[in-house]
Amino acid sequence: MTITLIVLGLYLSLLLGVALGSHRLFRGTGEDWFLATRTIGPLLLLGSLFGTHMTAFSLLGASGEAYHRGVGVFALMASSSAVVVPLVFFLLGPRVWRLGRRNGYVTQVDLVRDRWGSSALGTALFVALVLLLVPYLLIGVKGGGITLREITGGAAPEWLGSALLCLIVLVYVWAGGARGTAWANGLQTIVFTLVGGLAFWVVVDKAGGLGAALERVAAERPDLLVPGATIRPLELASYMLVPLSVATFPHLFLHWLTARDERAFRLPIVAYPVAVAAVWLPSVLLGILGAVQVPGLEGPASGSVLVRMIRDNAGDALSGLLAAGVFAAVMSSLDSQSLALSSLFTRGVVRHYAGSDPGPRPREVLLGRLFAAGVLGIALVLSMVVDRSIFRMGIWSFSGFTALAPLIFAAVWWRRATRAGAWCCLVTAMAAWLAFLLRSWNEPGYTVGGGGLMPVAVMLVLSAAALVVGSLLSRPPAGDRLLRFFPAEEDAP
């Protein structure tokens, strides 16, 4: 176990070195801390977008869900994301980047507030985004705790791993801002992708090869190899809507704006489907093999199956490396989420209500850092009392973000969308999200009417309908404001 912890410690030191190294390039301005002064090229943009998107959900959550539901989990989230996520990047990324550079946006709150000329609408969106980010943050914090607990055989309590993770993320987000986060994410994306493959190879090799391992699954748990045994057709179809959530993730929005230019988006768009498959395939297969090797894990406990498989099948040094991979996946999201929350707070609320200049820019950076520390502290405390499956918490968070997606699409694509329509969309999305959350709190496998339809489908239809009806029943927006968003000469994809 000592060797395991030394290897993990070495990785965390390397990560801090890379992130803190980026601090030498820090220019001391809010724009640099939040957006790395828009200098991120295609490769690093791919690394930061992908690293931010893949989290404990994709490793611990995916394997934990596959443990119970088998191969169909890959179709539910991975192959659906392979189409929907890059498509959203294509439709929104370059357009948002262009508007952000032209009008000085840092967050979605800036964009929405300016698009519809409503301060209150922006503030309401801020509240909604923070509310939806809480379960998403919990996924990462809990994932870190589970990893350290399992890799030490229970010697380290879950809260210790969660606290360590928060502390490290805080240090490098504090020092490096967007640039430190992008550099750290680039490194962490490489680490968790390689390590995921390595973990898979080690476990499968020990099981006598993939063929032999799956033959054993076919004999003992055939239900895990046929999607139809655990997943209903309507469920598969409606899960396709869940990845639409990337349209509204504040942490991805922030990374879009760090791009050097619009062309930087091309590589992430094309490479995303393959990258998603590369991370999810080992996670799902390890979860399935775990159902045979480590049977008997009930409910949320299956979130630890990946780390247990690593611990049981790899040597000490390799276990440390593999634990580092899981930490990498978790931290590469948590850092961007913390940065995004702090930018939402300082730029979307403090600067807005304190006037155009609340003080010297270093003070703005400090406020951002303090807010990030506060949010991570809250997530840490909540992680000790909330006991839900990582996969389920993720789906609930993503569903809420998906329900808000029409708002962001309308802001940059639909001229006729009005302030009243935007309010209708926001209120309907959040009301539907809360209603379904309360309805299903004690029923983990809840679907609408029990027929397999995921609540996300109903939420999305309701919020989109509210946007359209509200807009068509109100007066069209003023032409001069629209010109800033839809210049006549601008080409659209």
Add this chain to the structure above:
Amino acid sequence: MRGWGPPGVGLVLLCLLHNDLWWWADLRLVGGLPVSLLYHLAYCAVAAVAMGALVRRRWPRG
């Protein structure tokens, strides 16, 4: 939104093909993997090709 006909039809088709209900109960291992999982891996590769085509043909000018 001019010129979105063919790519739009292609994307809708891609989304429909995600629902591989035809081997929803098929236990065969093909190429060492459950047949449905292999299909979805291939699906990801096709999605990458589709995104490449989209970027080449529909990237904004200027």
